[in-house]
Amino acid sequence: MNNNKKDSKKNNKSVGEKSKKSKKKSFLDKYFHITVFIFLLVVILLLIFNLRQYDQIFQSVADLNRTYYDIQRENQVLKEKIEEQKQMLDGIDQQIANYQKERITKEQFTEIYFQLQELTGMISQEKKREFYMNRIVKIISNNNNQLESETIYSIAKNIYEIAQKYKFNPFLICALIKVESDFIVDSVSDSYAYGLCQVRRFIAKELAENIGIEWDGAEKTLLDPEKNIKIGIHYLAMLYNDFGDIRLALTAYNYGPFRLQEFIAQNSEIPNGYTEKILRYYAQYRGFAMEEIDEILIKDK
Numbered sequence: 001m002n003n004n005k006k007d008s009k010k011n012n013k014s015v016g017e018k019s020k021k022s023k024k025k026s027f028l029d030k031y032f033h034i035t036v037f038i039f040l041l042v043v044i045l046l047l048i049f050n051l052r053q054y055d056q057i058f059q060s061v062a063d064l065n066r067t068y069y070d071i072q073r074e075n076q077v078l079k080e081k082i083e084e085q086k087q088m089l090d091g092i093d094q095q096i097a098n099y100q101k102e103r104i105t106k107e108q109f110t111e112i113y114f115q116l117q118e119l120t121g122m123i124s125q126e127k128k129r130e131f132y133m134n135r136i137v138k139i140i141s142n143n144n145n146q147l148e149s150e151t152i153y154s155i156a157k158n159i160y161e162i163a164q165k166y167k168f169n170p171f172l173i174c175a176l177i178k179v180e181s182d183f184i185v186d187s188v189s190d191s192y193a194y195g196l197c198q199v200r201r202f203i204a205k206e207l208a209e210n211i212g213i214e215w216d217g218a219e220k221t222l223l224d225p226e227k228n229i230k231i232g233i234h235y236l237a238m239l240y241n242d243f244g245d246i247r248l249a250l251t252a253y254n255y256g257p258f259r260l261q262e263f264i265a266q267n268s269e270i271p272n273g274y275t276e277k278i279l280r281y282y283a284q285y286r287g288f289a290m291e292e293i294d295e296i297l298i299k300d301k
Contacts, residue, residue, distance in 0.1 A: 132160050132170050139174050139285060144183040151185070151225070155196070158229045166237040169300055173233060175281035176250070179274070186223050194222030197232025207231045246297055250275040 136156035140147065147155075159177070163170040180198035181187040188194055192201040199207070201218045208215050211234050213227050222228050239257060240249040252260040254274040263270045283293045 129160060133157065135285070136160060136170055136174060139171075139178075140183050143178060147183075147185070155183075155185075155225050155229070158226045162229055162233045166233055168233065168236070169282075169286075171285040172246075172278075172282050172300075173229075174285055175278045176232075176236070176253070177229075178281050179278050185225050188223075192218070194218055195228035195232075196225055197228055197235075199228060199232050199235065203235070204231060207235055210234065246300070247272070247275050247279075250278055 133153075133156055136159055137152055140152045140155055144152075159173050160170045163173045177183055177196045180193075181196050183196065185196060187196070187198065189198060193199060194201065194204070199222055201222070204218060204222055205215045208221060208227070208231055211230060213221065213230060215221055222231070236249060236253055239252045240246060242257060243249050243252060243260070248260065248270075251270060251272065251274065255263075255271070260270070262268075279293050279297075280290050283290050283296065286296065288296055
């Protein structure tokens with residue numbers, strides 16, 4: 001009986017111990033899952049956090065790249081603008097250099113202005129005449145200040161009107177007279193050339209008769225400024241019609257047409273010192289450089 005009691009106690013004890021172990025195991029099992037869940041949850045949260053951090057870092061890097069490329073683009077645009085402005089400045093510098101190199105005088109500008117107005121019909125003949133008369137009077141006065149103002153005006157009037165008749169620029173006639181006589185009315189050369197235009201006596205009578213001037217001897221006829229200018233310009237116009245070139249016409253005026261024809265026929269070099277001297281004064285009176293004389297002569301045709 002005692003043994004039964006002892007066995008019963010042992011059984012009860014082992015059952016209790018089993019029960020305690022069972023309870024302990026069930027507790028561990030229960031909290032193990034929770035712990036694992038919490039651990040996984042923490043890991044997931046950490047991963048999410050890290051992903052967000054990575055996204056932020058990635059976005060920051062991307063923003064930095066975009067900023068870098070934007071800066072590069074802006075730098076390129078700025079470089080292009082700087083290059084464009086540099087080219088513009090170079091162009092302005094070139095224009096300034098051209099202006100300084102080819103700047104025109106006041107007289108040149110005035111004449112260009114009058115020519116434009118004449119071409120467009122915006123200038124009257126009276127204004128044109130006044131412009132040339134003032135300039136011619138100034139040219140004569142600067143070369144011969146011993147002449148009376150009335151005589152100067154009369155000479156200027158004849159130069160302008162007769163040049164217009166034969167379609168010469170009045171300044172070309174002024175240049176011819178400057179070289180021939182330096183505006184000395186009673187000038188007589190060793191070769192018997194008379195007056196302002198230094199018309200030679202041996203051809204003067206025939207020229208005078210051709211244009212209806214009564215011949216009253218070389219001195220009386222050729223030392224009259226008006227008659228002298230009429231005869232001289234008429235002679236130059238004849239030579240221009242014969243040779244078709246103002247340079248050749250001026251050379252023939254100095255050397256004679258037959259001598260010039262000999263130069264041409266023999267293919268000899270045509271002397272140009274006299275002609276160049278006249279054209280130099282012509283360019284000066286018109287306010288141009290001698291280098292531009294060919295262009296001036298082309299426009300005169």
